[in-house]
Amino acid sequence: MRFGLIKGRVVLSAMKSVSAIFVAALLAGCAALPGSGPSSSELSASDIEGGLNSQDYFNFKLTPEVAEIAGRFTPTRFADYFGIKGTEPRQRIGVGDVLSVNIWEADEKGIFSTSYGKKTTVQTSVDDTGRIFVPYAGRIRAAGLSVEAVRETVEQALVGKAVKPQVQIIVTGNQTNSAVVVGDVNKAGKYPISVAGTRLLDLVAEAGGARGKAYETEVTLKRGDRKASTLLADLIDQPRNNVRLVKGDNILLTTKPRSFTAFGAVKQTTLKHFPTETVTMAEALALVGGLNDLSADASAVFLFRFEEPEVVARLSPKDQHKLSDFPVPVIYRLNLRDAKAWFVARYFHMRDKDMIYVANHPTAELGKFLRIIQPALAAARSSQLIADDLDK
Template sequence: MTDVEQDIASSDYLVIPVDSHVAEVAGRYRPQKFADYFGIKSRRETQIIGVGDKLRINIWEADSQGLFSTVEGKSTAIGSVVDQSGRIFVPYAGRIQASGRSVESVRTIIQNALVGKAIEPQVQVTVEGNQTNSAVIVGDVGKPGTYPISLAGTRLLELVANAGGSRAKTFETMVTLKRGNRQAATLLQDLFDVPENNVLLVKGDNVLLTQKARSFTAFGAVTKTTIKEFPTQTVSLAEALAMSGGLNDRSADPRGVYLFRFEDADVVRKFRNVKSGELLTDAFQVPVVYKLNLRDPKAWFLARYFEMRDKDMLYVANHNTAEFGKFLQIIQPLLSSARATQLIAETAGN
């Protein structure tokens, strides 16, 4: 164990050397499914009629002499809007409670109410103006507003497309879905990468799109201490080192490259021979320090496939001789002065 590891070793952290198994599990991991966050489901719900919805009611009869027959045919189309009381009016059927019921339920009620009044009535109900079954999208989109949810079901990506799409790059756009008192967030890119994340919307859903540039921090014995934004969708550990100017040739210890991250507990549970103690007890994220030894040629290949995540902290330890070098720099002026004095004295003596 190096001096750095001795300093950070604690029951509050896990120090995990990066090998091929760790690189595969953690470096290529995609976060928990957006659909599972906070119990948000992707199931399709039955469309319910609400106040303000516009309905079209088509009524057919078996005889041209019926109540709803016309010169043109044996049917009549009636338009109706659900009023504040949640009711609609249908001739000869009266005022019918529509709000809170499905389209099929309202159709059945109207048809049964017309039995004995119309001649073998057949009824069809369609929703033309869907004010209740809608979702709201705001933020960094082309056309924010309220959009209806179709009977076939509208998915999150469809809503974003209908609203004109995101103004920012997909891997820099955070999508937040609020449903009742629950909410979840994921990158817009994750809706493409993980199809299950592209959930079906339900009435009352609120969607917020915000631009969120991802970044990492590099410090320690690197050429340049910096905070860097991700220029592309993915950035590997090797690329992150290059973006920070690489290791400082004079002070860096290639054996001590560390990545600090709050890792998902599900990932840590997959690591072999990791004694986590109480860290994984009811934990959602675990403080983890990944260690990479660049003296091993294999580590360079692992660094290429180990992907960085937002807010990762990259630290390169100083070599043991670096501290001695700093000491020499401090005393160098003193040594130079002493040497100059000695030369003067030797010259004077001659």
């Protein structure tokens, strides 16, 4: 009987040792608990309190000053890429253009005079050799020349053949100096560029306007090997973006509803489309149901965004030399435990494809850990009770 009691105590001792080892292993692996993303401590280390953390991204605390710079920024990419400095480039005649040549003579008996008057109109077009044909003047070089230069050439060619000729040339079919607009417009096509200058919005209006909402319509302009995109609404908000067009420009309008995503300790992890033209960070959090009261760390609300280099240069002037012309990965941190932060969130505007992440509170991680090891603790407690009974 005593041998059996000793054997039972040995088994129970071994069981308690195994339970202790198991708990210790779980404690050691606490950092490897499953989660929806990085913890607040991982995203708030001392080396990312502001400025450049690594070669990968920037990190800024979302203060009123930062929100004023980044939250209401409207890019002027079109103005930077396609702005024309100085006067409008003079238009040139090209192959395929249709010209109306009006010729007047001083005598009603001239070769271009008729019984109705002293004027004759000749319709001609620029052939594939770059020339036009005018009776009695012959084949005249036109491609690559201005309208005035061609007018003078035709007039000189008629001297001695017509009676004091006067020539006027009107471009009635402008194929060379034109731009193409396609995509989500009501009347896609090729449209001439006015001699007075045609701006981007002028051409969109001539094409019947966009099919979608202005704040959901992306305008892409391609000129040669350069290409850039912006929202149609930005052409209105920033008049500099409403650039003058040049021949050969291609414009594509695409309807792209804007959206943001929310992850972490929020009540609804989801993708949300912008319900209105502007959505603030406070409104975005409300759209996903707000923070999860049981797990969220209100001091660790993060917004991930590919930011414009111009904005990052203003937020971190010391790192300006490290920036390129491409969007820069940036993390903004907002501490909602501070009452002033709610006012910042109220006027910080969201952008398309922004990501909001709310980190878990450290106590939430502890609760998750305790739930995982609860079976092991229960087993250890049962072993202890049995051992106590045997000792009696």
